[in-house]
Amino acid sequence: MTIQIAYALPNSYFxxxxxxxxxxxxxxxxLQSGILEQYKEIDLRSNTVGIFSRLAKLTDVLQDGDRIEIYRPLLADPKEIRRKRAEQQKQELEAxxxxxxxxxxxxKALAKKEMSTDPKLKG
Structure with a gap:
């Protein structure tokens, strides 16, 4: 049966x-694909995998046509990124x-000064 293996990097993909x-x-x-030799950063103990964007276990049995996706670990917590972005926007708005x-x-000060120095406006 035919399956695919996918691994995405920031600027390229396999x-x-x-x-x-x-x-x-x-x-x-x-293991049979040889991808682990090609991409040394992949560690099956820490990288999660999925089939067509749904999380899967390494012990799941494949079906014909499945695409195994090897996911890279997150570099930052998405909640923390959103919190920092919101805080930055708040600071920018306050500034x-x-x-x-x-x-x-x-x-207002300039207008007041002009009123006090302009003889026409003194009345």
Whole structure:
């Protein structure tokens, strides 16, 4: 039966078709493929795997046409990234508001100064 093995990197990807015997488990297909020699960073003890974007176990039996996907570990916690992004946006908004407040105060002071020095406006 025919299966595929996929492994994505930030700037490239690996996708190869293989013939395996019926009853082959994911782990054996990966080992037989030789991908572990080509990509030394893959560690089946820490990398998770899936079949067509659904998490799978290394002991799951493959079906004809399955695509094994080897996932890289996350470099950062997505919740932490969102929290930091929200905090940064909050700080930027506060800085923008402070700058606008300063500009309004300067404009008001300038208008007041012009009123006090312009004889036409003194009445």
């Amino acid at each position: 996708l190869q078709s293989y013939q395996v015997e019926p009853g082959t488990i994911i782990q054996n297909a990966i 923008q508001k402070a700058q606008e407040k300063q500009q309004r105060a300067e404009a």
